[in-house]
Amino acid sequence: MKKLVVSILIVGWLLLPIQAFANFASFFVVYEDHVYELSSETVDEVGKQIGEVTEYGDRVEFYSGNFSNAYEVGTPYYEIPGVDPAEKIAVEESPGVYIVGERTVEFTGEAVRESSLTTESIGSVFSFVVLGLIGFFLFRRISFRKGKKEEEEPEEE
Template identity: 40%
Template structure:
């Protein structure tokens, strides 16, 4: 009997940006080709699974994504390595996980609950 958690290896290193998967290449991107900051890794895991947000199986939370000048974001992006170099990540397709983390919805849930609670209190106040 197998006890404990079994981890599978990912087929390749990647980042997820805006719901799309980008495979990490070995190609460096020159500083002069780096455009605007477009996002950051919001979740890292080396355990195979489906995650939400700007997820990566290679880079830690906070790793930055940049546009590459002259290349559409839907084709490739640059990922900033910890040593300050930029590596090209090529578009692979849509990511199977959610684009948003549940925490993204939390403020809306709180507002709705407060409105419902406030309405309930007001209704009870006027019924008396």
């Protein structure tokens, strides 16, 4: 039983950081190999459609094409009148609602992974450490009590 508890704690302890660092730092779309970070800014008027989401994923992996971690495949991208698409584009959030995406970095797996360490991730790691310490001390306390009980039991001759 003791070995099972230790095994579960160790496996959980090892897997938690993988989950903590798997999420992206922000919502974005990729257009022409560049990340466009989505903001809360909206535009009322858009120009011609310049692309659409071709792949969706919410974990750090390397994708190609017009990838998004926020919108489903088929979500269209538009030009914003008077704004160079190399700076900002509009993404159709819902019919008639267009969210502004601002170009940040070239889309590579490494650039996305570097941007994925957020306060949320740091908080997850902190929680992981605290839970690990709590588990360690509980295990030690249970072991100590069990050892003390064995000492108190009279030996039979």
